[in-house]
Amino acid sequence: MTNSGSVSKFKRYYLFYGTDEYSKWNRVKDLVRAAIASGFEDFDCNYFAARGLDVANLINIACSAPVASPLRVVVIRDIDKLAPKGQELLEKFIPRIPEHTTIAMTSEKIDARKKLFKTLLKDIKACVAFNELTHDKAVEIVIKAAQAHKTQISPEAAAYLVESVGCNPGRLEQEVAKLAIAENNKVIQKADIAEMCGAGLSGTISDLPEKIIEGDLTGALILLHYLLLSKESEGSILYRLKEYFLRLNTIKLYNAPPPVVIRILGLNPLNTKLAENLSRHARKVSVTAITDCLHLIYESEIQLKSAGLAKDIILFDLVNRLGLVLK
CATH class of the missing domain: 3.40.50.300 (P-loop containing nucleotide triphosphate hydrolases)
Incomplete structure (x- = not known):
C-alpha cells in the first residue's frame, strides 16, 4: 500500500x-x-x-x-x-x-x-x-537458515533466538544472516545472540521481563534503554512483557512443574532453561501481582496509541511501576 x-x-x-x-x-x-x-x-x-x-x-x-x-x-x-x-x-x-x-x-x-x-x-x-509459527517450527527454520549460510547454531541458541525476536520467519532469517557474517563460521552461541540481536551485553528483549521479576530494576532500565537505541519497537517490547506475564498466569493456574510447562505453553523441549525460569518466577509472584502487572501493560498499550507523552517515557515509567508491584 x-x-x-x-x-x-x-x-x-x-x-x-x-x-x-x-x-x-x-x-x-x-x-x-x-x-x-x-x-x-x-x-x-x-x-x-x-x-x-x-x-x-x-x-x-x-x-x-x-x-x-x-x-x-x-x-x-x-x-x-x-x-x-x-x-x-x-x-x-x-x-x-x-x-x-x-x-x-x-x-x-x-x-x-x-x-x-x-x-x-x-x-x-x-x-x-496472522498466525505465528509454532516454537518448534521456528527453531527448525533458524537451524536450516544457519546451514544455508554455511554455519552452525547450537540448539539452545536457536531456541533463545526465537524467544528473543519471535516466530516471524523473515525476521529470524535476517537475524541468522547477521549472526553468520559476524561469527564467521564459528558455532553461534547464546552469548552471540545477546550481543548481536539484542541490546549488546545487556541482553535481548526476552531478558527484560526476567530482570524485572528478579528485582534487577536498574538492569531492566539499562536494557530498555539499549533496546530502544537498537530500534526495537515499543510495540514488540510491550508484547514481550505481556506474553511473559500471561505465561506466568497460565503456570499459576495449572500449578505445573517445568516439564509440564513446556507442554502447556508449547515451548521447544530444548528450551528447558526458559521453562525452569518461568516456573521459578511463577512461584515467586502472586496471582494478584501478575494481574496488576498485566493491567499496567494494557494501560501502557493504550497510552502508546494516543498523543501525549513520548513513547520512551511511557515504557520507562511502565518498567518502574512493574518493579514497584513486584517489590
Missing part, C-alpha cells in the same frame, strides 16, 4: 486476526503510513481499545472527515473483547462506513457465530490471518 491520495484502493474496513501480534500491528502501521499524510497522524488517525469502548463516540469520530489525508483511519484493537451492545452497534455501522474513512480492527480470534464477525467475513479479502 502506498500513499497516492486515492481512496478507491482502500477497503472500508480491515480485520487482522490471529496470534501474531507483531505482524498484525506491522500491517496496521503499513495502512496508517499509506493512508495518512505525513505529519497528520495525530489528526487523521484514531486508536481505540475494544474493552470498555464507547462505540457511539467511535462512530462520530469515524464520520468526521480527515483534516489533510486521503482517509481517516480508525483502529480498534481486540474487537473480540468488545461488549455485546458495542458489537451490535458496530456491526450495523460496517455497511455505512463513509468513503473518507477506513476502520482497521484486530482480534486474536474470530467467532463466526457472532453477527459482527459474520458481517466482516462477507468481504474475505478484507480479513487477513
Whole structure:
C-alpha cells in the first residue's frame, strides 16, 4: 500500500486476526503510513481499545472527515473483547462506513457465530490471518537458515533466538544472516545472540521481563534503554512483557512443574532453561501481582496509541511501576 491520495484502493474496513501480534500491528502501521499524510497522524488517525469502548463516540469520530489525508483511519484493537451492545452497534455501522474513512480492527480470534464477525467475513479479502509459527517450527527454520549460510547454531541458541525476536520467519532469517557474517563460521552461541540481536551485553528483549521479576530494576532500565537505541519497537517490547506475564498466569493456574510447562505453553523441549525460569518466577509472584502487572501493560498499550507523552517515557515509567508491584 502506498500513499497516492486515492481512496478507491482502500477497503472500508480491515480485520487482522490471529496470534501474531507483531505482524498484525506491522500491517496496521503499513495502512496508517499509506493512508495518512505525513505529519497528520495525530489528526487523521484514531486508536481505540475494544474493552470498555464507547462505540457511539467511535462512530462520530469515524464520520468526521480527515483534516489533510486521503482517509481517516480508525483502529480498534481486540474487537473480540468488545461488549455485546458495542458489537451490535458496530456491526450495523460496517455497511455505512463513509468513503473518507477506513476502520482497521484486530482480534486474536474470530467467532463466526457472532453477527459482527459474520458481517466482516462477507468481504474475505478484507480479513487477513496472522498466525505465528509454532516454537518448534521456528527453531527448525533458524537451524536450516544457519546451514544455508554455511554455519552452525547450537540448539539452545536457536531456541533463545526465537524467544528473543519471535516466530516471524523473515525476521529470524535476517537475524541468522547477521549472526553468520559476524561469527564467521564459528558455532553461534547464546552469548552471540545477546550481543548481536539484542541490546549488546545487556541482553535481548526476552531478558527484560526476567530482570524485572528478579528485582534487577536498574538492569531492566539499562536494557530498555539499549533496546530502544537498537530500534526495537515499543510495540514488540510491550508484547514481550505481556506474553511473559500471561505465561506466568497460565503456570499459576495449572500449578505445573517445568516439564509440564513446556507442554502447556508449547515451548521447544530444548528450551528447558526458559521453562525452569518461568516456573521459578511463577512461584515467586502472586496471582494478584501478575494481574496488576498485566493491567499496567494494557494501560501502557493504550497510552502508546494516543498523543501525549513520548513513547520512551511511557515504557520507562511502565518498567518502574512493574518493579514497584513486584517489590
